Amino acid sequence: MSKYCYGWFLPRLDAVTGNPWSRYPVRYEGAPKIIPMPIQKTQKIWHNGNLIPWEQATIHVMSHVVHYGSSVFEGIRCYAQPHGSAVFRLPEHMQRLLDSAKIYRMELPFTLDELCAAVVDLIEANGVAPCYIRPIALRGYGEIGVNPKGSPVEIYMANFPWGKYVAGHGGADVCVSSWNRLAPNTMPALAKAGANYMNSQLIRMEADVNGYSEGIALDVNGLVSEGSGENIFIVRNGVLYTPPLANSALSGITRDSVLTIARHLGFTVIEQSMPRELLYIADEVFFTGTAAEVSPIRSIDRVVVGDGKTGEITQKIADEFFGIANGLKPDRFGWLTPVNVTASEPVSA
Helix, strand or coil: CCCCCCCCCCCCCCCCCCHHHHHCCCCCCCCCCCCCCCCCCCEEEEEECCEEHHHHHCCCCCCCCHHHHEEEEEEEEEEEEEEEEEEHHHHHHHHHHHHHHCCCCCCCCCHHHHHHHHHHHHHHHHHCCCCCEEEEEECCCCCCCCCCCCCEEEEEEECCCCCCCCCCCCCCCEEECCCCCCEEEECCCCCCHHHHHHHHHHHHHHHCCCCCCCCEEEEECCCCECCCCCCEEEEEECCEEECCCHHCCCCCCCCCCCCCHHHHHHCEECCCEEEHHHHCCCEEEEEEEECCCEEEEEEEECCCCCCCCCEEEEHHHHHHHHHHHHCCCCCCCCCEECCCCCCCCCCCC
């Protein structure tokens, strides 16, 4: 295993840009080893329209979801603002939850507006910000057997403090996984379904046991797809590239945010299929995702990306992303939903 070991952490935000990575432009040695991130309990969980105590948010062991993985979910972040807090791209996340449920024929008895309002109510009831929000719709206790139609659909939402997701000060050391992403017309990649993440677990565990922070998966044709829980971007000769959704990639909300920001900043953006070897000759590579946010990659399969430092384009995009998310730059795209909670200091692992 590499002597450079990385821990789970949330670096303090840069006061000007809001970007936690701007403080770490070079290799950092001696960081803590990878450690678990236990869930930090809050007071309330939203369940089917009601706020219930955290301890009461339980399901039966014979629920359909336990046996057959029948769930769809979202991951959302609420960021600290100079005066309060705000949820990042809340309507887009909840629309994707509705879309995922529709693909799996799960009828959710709530509108988009009602689901968004539920998230705000939950955060304000718990008084916890910044935070991570996890809405999930699942097939509950009803009938045994693969056919889910006899099992009721339950919706839960929880929010809790959560730090940085991809380990590595100044950039992560990752690998290309031996596990491919799901082939088309097997499991729908556009649905953010719990079952899809069994594949992600294999990718992540393989990376971990081999001393890497994360794995990059290829699709069934050997083309670059995404990380275990992140979309991926590369920069080559000043052009920003990312795989299209047809390469078994999730339609990431942060991915879309980065595409919007990059075009706003005047960068050339191309969505196209990419061979594995392009990763090794890229000038810059970074992950995006709600959990990962914008996370630079320092090396892939022990091949250093560029000069091993966070690249100029990555830095500019990250500064704009974190600046908007943390209210330090104008919300020019209308991405923030205000929440009436005074934010505490960012929570680290």
